[in-house]
Amino acid sequence: MRQYNKKALRKDFYMEIKKSFHRFASILLIVALGVAFFSGIRATKPDMWLSADEYYDDSSLMDIRVLGGLGITQEDVEAISRVKGVKAVMPAYSADMLCDTEDSQLVVKLMSAPDGINKIAVSEGRLPDKPSECLADTAFLELTGYRVGDRITVQSGNEDPVGDTLNVTEFKITGAGSTSYYLSRERGTSAIGSGTVDSFLIVQPEAFSLEVFTEAYVSVEGTAELTSYTEAYQDRVKETADAIEKIADARCELRYAEVLGEADEKIAEGEAEIAKGEKELSDAKTELDEAGVKIVDGRRQLAENEKKVSDAEAEIAANEAKLADGRKKIEDGFAQIKSGKAEIEAQRATLESGKTELASRKAELETGRAQLEANRTTLAASKAELEASKQQLAYLQSLFDGGDTSVADQIAALTAGIDAGTAQIAAAEAQIAEAEAQIEAGSQQVAAAEAELGAGESQIAQAERELAASEAELNRQLSVLESGESELAEGKKEVEAGRASLETAKTDFAASEAEYYKGIVEYEDAKVKADAEIADAKRKMEDAKEALTELEIPEWYVLDRETLQTYVEYGQDSDRIGAIGKVFPAIFFLVAALVSLTTMTRMVEEERVQIGTLKALGYNKLEIAQKYILYAVLASLGGSILGFVTGQLVLPKVIIGAYSIMYNNLPKILTPISLYYSATSTILAVVCTTLATVYACYKELMSCPAQLMRPAAPKSGKRVFLEKFDFIWGKLNFTQKATIRNLLRYKKRFFMTVFGIGGCMSLLVVGFGIRDSIMSIGDIQFGEIRTCDATVGLDENATEEEKKGVFELLEKDGKVKDQMYAREINMDAGYGKNERNVYLFIPETVEKLGTYVSLRERISREQLVLGDDGVIITEKLAKLLEAEEGDTIYIKDSEENRVEVKVTGITENYFMHYIYMSPALFENVYGETPVYNEIMTNNTADDAAFEKKFHKDYNGLDAVSSVTFTSETAVSVADMLTTMDTVIYVLVVAAGLLAFVVLYNLNNINISERQRELATLKVLGFYDGEVAKYVYRENTLLTIIGAALGILLGLILHRFIIVTAEVDIMMFGRNVEVMSYALSTVLTFFFSTFVNFTMYYKLKKINMIESLKSVE
Amino acid sequence: MNAFVELKDVRKTYHMGEVVIHAVDGVEFDIKRGEFVVIVGPSGAGKTTVLNILGGMDTCDEGKVLVDGTDISRFKGKKLTAYRRDDIGFVFQFYNLVQNLTALENVELALQICKDPLDAKLVLEEVGLAERMSNFPAQLSGGEQQRVAIARALAKNPKLLLCDEPTGALDYGTGKAILKLLQDTCREKGMTVIVITHNSAIAPMADRVIKIKNGKVSNMTMNEKPVSVDTIEW
Structure with missing residues (x-):
């Protein structure tokens, strides 16, 4: 029977x-939401x-880092490794160095390659395996643009000097x-350069030239199993750290003795060296004197040799002249012979x-003669002719005489002819007679000429003979001359050789002489220097001796992870x-409880009759309540599981994801589902809803069955406070009145909704408020406070002149309005x-500071003046240090260099x-x-082109290590803070x-409970829209009230979150903008409207007939 | 005189799983303006369905419903709502007052949406609630609540006043008083009133009695001389 009933x-x-199901789902969902946020955000910290x-x-x-005042020796390392709880010790070197890159000067921390502790996660390439190699910080590559394979110095x-620390200064990035x-x-601070370590470099231990290790890293037994940051971990480490502290004093004394011994030795060595130096100086002096004697001797010898050579040279010259003369004569003789020969030839030719x-x-x-003969013959012929003619004439004359006159003419002619012929003959x-005389003369002449010629020939032969004789004589003379x-030529060669060797000897001598004088000068210089050095060394020795007496026993600094900046942050x-x-x-959780309460109340009310029936049937209260409690438990359990699974998987990932933009080295985000947070949140949620359910059932369970069987008297309407003010109430129409009365009638629902909407609103206010707060960093910090436009960083090694050069260049720059030196x-x-x-x-000039940095009190906006009696510190710093105006704070760059100053303003x-x-x-x-x-500069332009040019112009200068624009910093800060957007999205969702x-x-409850009322409205002829409005009016009013509460709640929550969540180096703005x-x-109204919209169809579906049939 | 309300072969079928229920199975009747009509029949006979169809709260599957010459049987959605709004006054067994509004406000609720409403206070005075106007429903007796419901229906100045078992939740005396109020309203204002009841004893007070059985009109009689409710005993 029992079984059956159950x-x-x-x-x-x-x-x-x-x-x-919708009711079940709404409990499940709200619980899921609550649990997700509860467990998710709580689990974030352990995650x-x-x-x-x-x-x-x-x-x-490393768990512990041991730094020694005088370094850590190999013996120290061994001693530490013997300490109880120490698992491993790794001695290491580290040193801060400057590294010049194209754009800037970086401070790099060189660390010796780790061996088992502080392992490097190599993302590219490999670890160095030669002293000339290094592994670079990924940040270094990002900063400088260097790549693996490049070389850096x-x-x-x-x-x-760098050699004190390093053997190698140029490294190849491997x-x-x-x-x-x-x-x-963040890479921490440094005593050099800008004061901030920019990146690290891993080099081989051999690259260091240090005598002792700078530190020892210790890993402690059993800490790997413990989670860092937990107390268990810290206790374990502290135990070992204390144990190391215990051996520290003894080790330090030993080290002290060692250093002392070494120092004494060194002083002795130093003194010996001084003595040696002094001796060397005197030796040099002696040598120099000897050299002086030699020089004088040399000079004399040289003069002698010079004379000998000159004499020989003079003789040679004389002989040369003689020979030249002889040769000339011979040559003249030859010339005469030649001319004689020529003359003979000429005579011969004549x-x-x-x-x-x-x-x-x-x-x-x-x-x-022949002609003469011929002429004689002719003449004879002519004479013969003439005889003939004379005979003819005679004949003719005879004739003529004979009378023949005819022949007269002929006789005339012939007579004339004979006359002529006689003349001619x-x-x-x-x-002929003349010619004969002529020939005779000629023959005589020829004979004379022949005789003359014969004489000439014999003359020539004589001359030839003479010439030959003198030629032979000349040739003989020539051979003698040659x-x-x-x-002479040989003699001359010898003299020349003598001269050459003399010249070399001279040059050599001049050189050695020069050397000698140089030596003297050098010696004088060296002596001055050496004297100074010796004096200095002596003084140093004295100082060292004195310092040694002051040398204190060193101390060990046993530091745990809590001293690692990023670990702590x-x-x-x-x-x-x-x-x-x-x-x-x-x-x-508050809202979840309220939702459960109202939902379960409604459920119990709906089942009033059934409860009555069951009671009437004889079920006991527990059995009846079981259903509702189980219902709530199941819903909340389901919601819890859904919540803690999604919450712990999603939220930590999102939040840590946002943080990991800052902690960019974090390789993995682990989000295990924690049993503890799952269980606690589930229990909390289940207990909350169950209690709400029990509370909801309580009244009904206490009633008697008969009462329950009757329909519940509807919750009666009540006059509300507002009705007393007729001037308001009278102006409202019935729907408005009904709305107001309804709101005040269902208190649970009212609170649930107001808190729900308030929660929604406050989350949004927080979300947007966080953004505002962050934006104020950019807007106020870089718009109102740090107003300088650019900062030109000067190289630490730059000389005053170089700096001045940069300053003057800026002064001349037309786009630079104003500039001032500062030290930061x-x-x-x-x-x-x-x-x-x-x-x-x-700042160089306090009066000009205001142009670049505005010092003012935040709330009163009162300008602060930087005086000489104290410092002005920033607000967040004051808060973190818990220092106030008038307090004396200390500033230090190392333990030794610590000063105290008074705070005169915040x-x-x-x-x-x-x-x-x-x-x-x-x-x-x-x-x-x-x-x-x-x-620092204020510029007249701020466009990108100008900034680029400015950057290029000034960063190229040797004395400039960096050029930073405030706008760049503002942008990078803004970038960093965009991570907060994720948080905002989570909050909005x-x-x-x-x-x-x-x-x-x-709406579900409203609609189901007031179904009759709504159906009535429908029957009365209200359109769907009017019915919806009737319901929505309440929702809207609740949303307004909730939103108002949300603003208040959000304000408080925002302030709380901003104060707890802000990073140390920042101060977030405290105000939420109106826009937010x-x-x-x-x-919020959009969400509300959206829900109303989805409910519209539900309203539309209300069935009038079914709803009004009877009392349920 | 033409029929003010005319139902012609109205049918309505419900499908309950595999079972088909003919809730209204060919109902036909006429009603004249100003009549006091009583529809009687046993439970489940289909009289409420008929009233719902007539009141625009439900639609019929077949047939015609003519009210003042307009066929409302094909009305849907907004038109049907408008019909309810302007032409119909409804009185229920369980009053269905808005708990959060006073008597007067409940009446005003209806008036807000009417074209030609009557004065709320006046109507409430007429139904005898002059003294209880500012009371909440929970502070009123059943009869008083039903009077408010009637006042709310009447104030709309409807063409038809439909009452579904208006006395069902009331004691005898109160029930009688309510019926009297309805009868008087009909007589004095010429309002067409249709009352559904399973109590056939009140039939004599009606001008017209329609008997419904198994989704059909089994009988319709006209009382030439309807009696006052006061004289009826049951």
């Missing part, structure tokens, strides 16, 4: 869930720890990687021509999230037990910590004038879900 109840139970711990364990991050950042030692981009002429005369003569005879010449960030997780989800240096500042990393800022600031100090105060506390390392669940639930309220309100 079965029936169980069936009823399942049917109930099926039938009223952050786990994610980091995984990385720490994987890379075997490091240099000392202080007066100590790889890139990261270390868990640095979780974020002779020959005489002969020829003679021959021709003879021939002419012969011809004459006479002439011819004369001619042998004389060759002798990460821990603090996780604590902040933890703090948020404590408060934030409360809103969801990374320091640690502390007050009491609080200490923070700060920038100490010293200034508004949102990004980084600054301490502003006047140059006079700086000089006062440090005893030296500040070395300015940057020039959560807000939307919250609003949806609550309003959906409210507006946006939140719009979104």
Whole structure:
């Protein structure tokens, strides 16, 4: 029977869930939401720890770091390894160096390659395996643009020569990687350069030239199993750290003795060296004197040799002249012979021509003779003719005489002819006689000429003979001369050789003489220097001796992970999230409880008759209540499971994901589902809903069955307070009146909705408010406070002239309005037990500071004046140090260099910590004038092209190490803070879900409970829209009230979150902008409207007939 | 005189799973303006369905429903709502007052949407609730609540006043008083009133009695001389 009944109840139970699934779902959903936020945000802190711990364990991050005042020796390392609890010890070197790159000067921390502890996660390439190689920080590559395979050079950042620390200064990058030692981009502070370590380099231990290790890394037994940041871990490490502290004193004394011994030795060595130096100096002097004697001797010898050579040379010259003379004479003789020969030839030629002429005369003569003969013959013929003619004439005369006159003419003619012929013959005879005389003369002449020629020939032969004789004589003389010449040539060669060797000897001597004088000068110089050095060395020796007496026993610094900057920051960030997780989800739980309460109340009310029936049948209260409790438990359990699974998987991932933009080295995000948070949130949720259910059932269960069987008296209408004010109430129409009365009638629902909507609104206000707060960093910090446009960083090694050069260049730059020297240096500042990393800022001229940085009190906006009696510190720093105006804080860059200053003002600031100090105060506390390392400028242009040009123009200068624009910093800050957008999205989604669940639930209850009322309205002829409005009016009013509450709640929550969540180096704005309220309100109303819209169809579907048939 | 309300072969079928129920199975009747009509029949006979169809709360599957010459049987959605709004006054067994509004406000609720409403206070005075106007329903007795419901229906100045078992939840005396109010309203204002009841004893007070059985009109009689409700005992 019992069995059967239970079965029936169980069936009823399942049917109930099926039938009223939306109700079941709304409890499930709100619980899921609450649990998701509760467990998700709570689990974020341990998840952050786990994610980091995984990385720490994987890379075997050191648990303890031991620094020795005088370094760590191999013996120290062995001693530490013998300490109880120490698993491994790794001695290491590290040193900060400067590295010049194209754009800037970086401070790099060189660390010896790890061996088992602090392993490097190599992301590219490999670890160095030669001393000339290095592995670079991935940040280094990002900063500089260098790539694996490039070479870099490091240099000392202080007066100590780099060789004191390093054997190698040029490294080839063989790889890139990261270390868990640095979780974020922060690399800590440094005593050199800008004061901030920019990146690390891993080099082989052999690259260091240090005598002892700088530190020892220790890993502690059993810490890998423990999670970092937990107390268990810290206790374990502390135990071992204390144990190491115990051996520290003994080790330090040993080290002290060692150093002391070494120092004594060194002093002795030093003194010996001084003595040696002095001796060397005197030796040199002696040598120099000896050389002087030699020089004088040499000079004399040289003069002698010079004379000998000159004499020989003179003799040679004389002989040469003689020979030349002889040769000339011989040559003259030859010339004469030659001319004699020529003359003979000429005479011979004349002779020959005489002969020829003679021959021709003879021939002419012969011809004459022949002609003569011929003429004689002719003449004879003519005489014969004439005789003939005379005979004829005679004949004729005879004739004529004979009378013949005819022959007269002939006789005349013949007579004339004979006259003529007789004349001619006479002439011819004369001619021949003349010719005969001529030929005779000619023959005589020829004979004379022949005789003459014969004489000439004999003369010539004589001359030839004479010439031959003198030629032979000349040739003899020539050969004598030539042998004389060759002798002279040899002699000359010898003299020349002598001269050459003399010249060499001279040059040599001159050189040695020069050397000698140089030697003297050098000696003098060296002596001055050496004397100074010796004096210096002596003084140093004295100092060293004195210092040695002052040398204290060193101390060991046994430091755990809590001294690693990023380790600590990460821990603090996780604590902040933890703090948020404590408060934030409360809103969801409150709403979840209210939703459960109203839902279950409604459910119990609906089943009033059934409860009555069951009671009448004899079921006991527990059995009846079981159904509702089980219903609630099941819904909340389902919701819890859904919630803690999604919550713990999604939320930590999103939040840590946002943080990991800052902690960019974190390789993995672990989000395990934690049993603890799952269980606690589930129990909390189930208990909340169950209690709400019990409360809802209580009244009904207490009633008697008869009462339950009757329909419940509808909750009666009541007059509300507002009705007393007729001037308001009278103006409302019935629907408005009904709305107001309804709102006040269902209190649970009212609170559920108001808190739900309020929660939604507050989440949105928080979300957008966080954005506002962050934006104020950009807007106020870079728009109103740090207003300088650019900062030109000066190289630490730059000379004053070089700096001045840059300054003057800026002065001349037309686009630079204004410029001022400043010193900005990374320091640690502390007050009491609080200490923070700060920038100490010293302007050259305090009066001009306002142009670049505005110092003002945040709330009163009162301008602050930087005096010489104290410093002005930034607001967040003051808060973190818990220092107030008038307090004396300390500033230090190392333990040894610590000064105390009074705070005279606290200034508004949102990004980084600054301490502003006047140059006079700086000089006062440090005893030296500040070395300015940057020039701040205000420019007249701010466009990208100008900035690019400005960057190029100035960064190229040797003395400039960096050019930074405030706008760049503003952008990078803004970039960093966009991570917050994720958080905003999460909040908006959560807000939307919250609003949806609550309003959906409210509408569901409203509609189901007031179905009759709504059906009545429909019957009365209300259109669907009018019916919807009737319902929506309530929703809208609730949304308005909820939103108003949400603004208040959001304001409080926002302030809380901002204060807990803000990173140390930033101060978020404290105010939420009007625009954000507006946006939140719009979104809240959008969610509300959206739900109303989805409910519209549900309203439309209400069946009048079914609803009005009877009382349910 | 033409029929003010005319139903012609009205049918309505419900499908309950595999079972088909002919709730209204060819109902036909006429009603004249100003008549006081009583529809009687046993439970489940289909009289409420007929009234719902007539009141525009439900639609018929077949047939015609003419009200003042307009066929409303094909009305849907907004038109049907408008019909309810302007032409119909409904009185239910369980009053269906809005709990959160006073008597007067409940009447005003109806008036807000009417074209030509009557004065709420006046109507409430007429139904005898002059003193209880500012009371909430929970502060009123059943009879008083039903009077408010009637006042609400009347104030709309409808063409038809439909009452579904208006006395079902009331005691005898009160029930009688309510019927009297309905009868008087009909007589004095010329309102056409249709009352559904399973109590056939009140039939004599009606001008027209329609008997419905198994989804059909089994009988329709006209009382030439309807009696006052006061004289009827049951």
